Amino acid sequence: MPEIVPRWEWRAFAPDFGAAKDRLAALGPAEVAESDELYLISVAGDDNVKVRNDVLEQKHLLHVNEDKLEQWLPVLRADFPVSADDIGEVLEALRVTPPALTKAAYTLDELLDEVVRLNEAVRAIPVHKRRERFSLDGWLAEHTDVGSGGASTRTIAVESEDPARVIAAVRELGLESFSNVSVPKALEAFVGFAAGRFAVVDIGTNSVKFLVAERSDVGAWHTVVDRAEVTRLGEGLDETGELSESAMERTLEAVAAIVREASRERALFLAAVGTAGLRRASNSATFIDAVRGRCGIEIEVIPGEEEARLAYLAVMADLGLAQGSLVVFDTGGGSSQFTFGHDDRVEEQFSVDVGAARYTERFGLDRAVSEDVLRAALEAIAADLARLDGRPTPDALVGLGGAVTNLAAVQHGLATYDPDVVRGTVLDDAEIGRQIELYRTRDAEERREIVGLQPGRAEIILAGACIVRAVLAQLDSSSLTVSDRGLRHGLLRERFV
Numbered sequence: 001m002p003e004i005v006p007r008w009e010w011r012a013f014a015p016d017f018g019a020a021k022d023r024l025a026a027l028g029p030a031e032v033a034e035s036d037e038l039y040l041i042s043v044a045g046d047d048n049v050k051v052r053n054d055v056l057e058q059k060h061l062l063h064v065n066e067d068k069l070e071q072w073l074p075v076l077r078a079d080f081p082v083s084a085d086d087i088g089e090v091l092e093a094l095r096v097t098p099p100a101l102t103k104a105a106y107t108l109d110e111l112l113d114e115v116v117r118l119n120e121a122v123r124a125i126p127v128h129k130r131r132e133r134f135s136l137d138g139w140l141a142e143h144t145d146v147g148s149g150g151a152s153t154r155t156i157a158v159e160s161e162d163p164a165r166v167i168a169a170v171r172e173l174g175l176e177s178f179s180n181v182s183v184p185k186a187l188e189a190f191v192g193f194a195a196g197r198f199a200v201v202d203i204g205t206n207s208v209k210f211l212v213a214e215r216s217d218v219g220a221w222h223t224v225v226d227r228a229e230v231t232r233l234g235e236g237l238d239e240t241g242e243l244s245e246s247a248m249e250r251t252l253e254a255v256a257a258i259v260r261e262a263s264r265e266r267a268l269f270l271a272a273v274g275t276a277g278l279r280r281a282s283n284s285a286t287f288i289d290a291v292r293g294r295c296g297i298e299i300e301v302i303p304g305e306e307e308a309r310l311a312y313l314a315v316m317a318d319l320g321l322a323q324g325s326l327v328v329f330d331t332g333g334g335s336s337q338f339t340f341g342h343d344d345r346v347e348e349q350f351s352v353d354v355g356a357a358r359y360t361e362r363f364g365l366d367r368a369v370s371e372d373v374l375r376a377a378l379e380a381i382a383a384d385l386a387r388l389d390g391r392p393t394p395d396a397l398v399g400l401g402g403a404v405t406n407l408a409a410v411q412h413g414l415a416t417y418d419p420d421v422v423r424g425t426v427l428d429d430a431e432i433g434r435q436i437e438l439y440r441t442r443d444a445e446e447r448r449e450i451v452g453l454q455p456g457r458a459e460i461i462l463a464g465a466c467i468v469r470a471v472l473a474q475l476d477s478s479s480l481t482v483s484d485r486g487l488r489h490g491l492l493r494e495r496f497v
Contacts, residue, residue: 004073004074005161006062006071006072006073006161007071007072007159007160007161008065008069008070008071008072008159008160008161008162008163008166009069009070009071009072009157009158009159009166009182010068010069010070010157010158010159010166010167010169010170010180011155011156011157011158011180011181011182011183012155012156012175012178012179012180012181013146013153013154013155013181013186013268013269014153014154014155014178014262014263014266014267014268015152015153015154015199015259015262015263015267015269015270015295015296015297016154016259016260016262016263016295016296017143017154017156017175017178017263018260018263019174020156020173020174020175021143021154021156023172023173023174024132024134024141024143024156024173025132025134025143027134027136027141028134028135028136029134030132030133030134030143031132031133031134031135032130032131032132032133033130033131033133034128034129034130034131035052035053035128035129035131036052036126036127036128036129037050037051037052037126037127037128037129038050038051038052038108038124038125038126038127039124039125039127039183039184039187040090040094040116040122040123040124040125041094041122041123041125041184041187041188041191041193042094042095042096042121042122042123042193043095043121043188043193044094044095044096044121045093045094045095045096045184046061046182046184046185047059047060047061047090047093047094047184048061048072048182048183048184049090049093049094049184051080051108054079054080054108055077055078055079055080056076056077056078056079056080056082056086056090057074057076057077058074058075058076058077058090058093059072059073059074059075060072060073060074060075060093061182065163067163067167068180069163069166069167069180070180070182071163076089076090080106080107080108080111081105081106081107081110082105082106082111083104083105084101084103084104084105084106087101087106087111087115088101091115091122094122096119096121096122097119097121098115098119099114099115099118099119101115112124123191123193125148125149125187125190125191126148126149127146127147127148127187128146128147128148129144129145129146129147130144130145131143131144132144136169138160138162138165139158139159139160139162139165139166139169140158140159140160141156141157141158141159141169141173142155142156142157142158143155143156144156144157145296147298148187148190148269149190149495150271150300150495151190151198151269151270151271151495151496152269152270152271152272152296152297152298153186153268153269153270154296155183155186156173156175156178158170158173179266181268186268186269189215189268190268190269190496191496191497192215192219192496192497194217195214195215195216195217196214196215196268196496197212197213197214197215197224197265197266197267197268198212198213198214198215198267198268198269198270198271198492198495198496199211199212199258199262199265199267199269199270199271200270200271200272200273200488200489200491200492200495201255201258201259201270201271201272201273201297201488202272202273202275202486202487202488202491203233203251203255203272203273203274203275203277203278203299204233204274204275204276204277204332204333204334205233205234205237205275205276205277205332205333205334205335205355205357206230206231206232206233206234206332206333206334206355206356206357206402206460207228207229207230207231207333207402207456208228208229208231208233208251208254208255208258209227209228209486209487209488210225210226210227210228210229210258210261210262210488211223211225211226211488211489211492212224212225212226212261212262212265212267213226213492215496221492221493224265225261225265226419226488228402228454229254229258229456230454230456230457231247231250231251231254232247232250232333232357233247233248233250233251233277233278233287233333234247234276234277234280234281234333234334234355234357234358235247235357236361237277237280237281237334237357238357238358238361238362239361241280241281241282242281242282242283243277243281243283243284243286243287248286248287248290251287252287252290252291252294255272255291255294255295255297256294256295259295259296259297269495269496270297271300271491271492271495271496272291272297272298272299272300273299273300273301273302273487273491274288274299274300274301274302275301275302275304275307275332275334275335275487276304276332276333276334276335276351276353276355277333277334278299278301279301279303279304279334279335280334280353284301287299288301303351304335304337304350304351304352305337305349305350305351307330307337307351307487308328308330308337308338308339308349308350308351309339309346309349309490310487310490310491310494311328311330311337311339311400311485311486311487311490312328312339312341312346312349312490313490313493313494314400314483314485314486314487314488314489314490314493315328315398315400315483315485316344317485317489317493318423318483318485318489319398319423319424319481319483323343324342324343324394324395324396325340325341325342325392325394325395325396326340326341326342326343326394326395326396326397326398327339327340327341327394327396327397327398327475328341328398328399328400328483329397329398329399329400329471330399330400330401330486330487331354331355331356331399331400331401331402331403331404331464331467331468331471332355332356332401332402333355333356333357333358333460334353334355334357334358335351335352335353335354335355336351336352336354336355336385336401336467336471337349337350337351338350338351338352338387338388340391340394350387352384352385352387353384354381354384354385354467355467356403356460356461356463356464356467357460357463358463359377359380359381359463359466359467360459360460360462360463362377362380363376363377363380363463365377365460365462365463365466366443366444366458366459366460366462367443367444368440368441368442368443368446369440369462371440374436374440374466377463377466378466378469378470381466381467381470382470382473382474385470385471385474388471388474388475389474391474391475393475393476393477394475394477396481397471397472397475397477397479397480397481398480398481398482398483399427399468399471399480399481399482399483400482400483400484400485400486401464401486402454402457402464403457403460403461403464403465403467403468404427404464404468404480404482405417405422405482405484406452406453406454406457406461406464407427407431407432407435407461407464407465407468407482408421408422408425408427408482409422409452409453409454410435410438410450410451410452410453411425411427411431411435411452412425412452413451413452414451414452415451415452417454419484422482422484423482423483423484423485424481424482424483425481425482426479426480426481426482427468427479427480427481427482428478428479429469429472429478429479432465432468432469432472433469435465436462436465436466436469438450439461439462439465440462444458444459445458447461468480
């Protein structure tokens with residue numbers, strides 16, 4: 001039997017590695033493989049333990065040298081059912097106190113049900129991988145697309161028996177600026193056992209929203225990046241039922257830049273979702289395929305009800321509202337989401353096809369319009385919001401989304417957007433009416449001169465303000481509270497727990 005030799009490894013995680021992947025591919029032909037694996041991780045343990053092809057594998061971390069390279073030694077490879085002795089040794093390496101192992105051997109299901117799931121200190125994390133493996137003179141390299149729990153990332157690993165060869169390869173690939181992170185440590189951050197940075201991309205009908213946040217080892221979140229870029233993915237969608245080539249290309253460019261930025265910000269994993277525009281377009285698969293091919297990420301198109309639920313969770317975590325009935329609504333380019341609740345309990349959620357981009361195109365609201373046109377638009381919006389008819393006035397009404405936050409920024413005259421000022425702003429009906437008149441009498445170029453208005457929102461802000469006013473009227477509310485939290489913040493807390 002050949003001697004098992006420990007190998008030195010350097011590994012980094014990022015949503016995108018830029019030119020490094022091309023440099024790696026240029027070094028030689030790749031061996032490509034896909035697999036579904038199950039990692040066992042713990043708070044205290046360092047060993048790499050996984051199940052692949054019904055085999056339990058364990059690598060032991062022997063040493064970390066002065067260059068932060070890690071030396072790993074394979075110590076176990078056992079077919080299921082696995083003996084109780086082997087399972088005991090694996091749990092000991094993970095520094096987990098096992099329950100009494102009453103069987104001589106365990107199937108995978110028995111290991112998970114009777115050992116892993118009864119211990120909060122250990123988690124089983126399913127991971128899908130697509131690996132490109134390169135074998136060169138004296139070292140091995142691997143580029144892997146990794147997916148877990150609706151989030152994705154990439155990892156590049158270099159390994160050799162000689163640590164000097166690993167360092168040289170990392171330099172050759174231009175990866176010195178990335179941190180060396182083992183698979184167990186990356187997954188520990190993913191499930192909340194350790195600190196880490198994570199990214200969320202929300203691809204809407206009018207804009208792409210991007211959030212990077214860092215979670216501390218005690219579970220507190222700190223925002224690193226939180227911004228939106230207007231790409232108008234749904235431009236012309238109402239008329240044709242399809243996403244146009246130019247709109248898809250604009251949005252693809254924005255998403256690609258965001259994925260690169262997520263890597264620069266050291267995000268380990270990224271979750272991407274699509275909303276109303278991608279739900280409605282007959283060719284949304286074309287765009288999703290283009291993003292997958294260009295950026296290596298998978299967009300999950302979520303239902304409107306899920307969009308509403310995640311936004312509600314984000315608001316509840318952000319505003320600390322008093323007890324009572326609460327309605328949270330989120331106005332977007334293609335739809336609006338509503339969640340009705342009481343205290344912290346969600347009672348009803350739904351999405352309606354009431355979006356600023358749709359009414360802008362239908363009534364020409366990207367320019368100055370007459371009072372008659374404005375009246376017709378408000379009547380159409382009210383008709384499409386009929387699902388709100390007859391409902392009681394809530395104790396609290398919270399609005400979120402680009403239209404609402406821009407209305408708040410204009411109210412405060414914010415030349416530079418300040419989330420601390422916007423968050424918690426009260427918009428009353430008189431202020432919304434004042435701004436509607438401000439936008440009704442100006443074309444898009446003139447609106448861009450208004451302090452506080454994001455220039456990319458100039459075309460659709462009048463329609464957005466009309467939707468907000470119609471929601472207040474339908475619910476017989478005189479004002480709303482603004483939150484700048486939304487789907488992306490709720491998704492962050494759900495995917496990276």
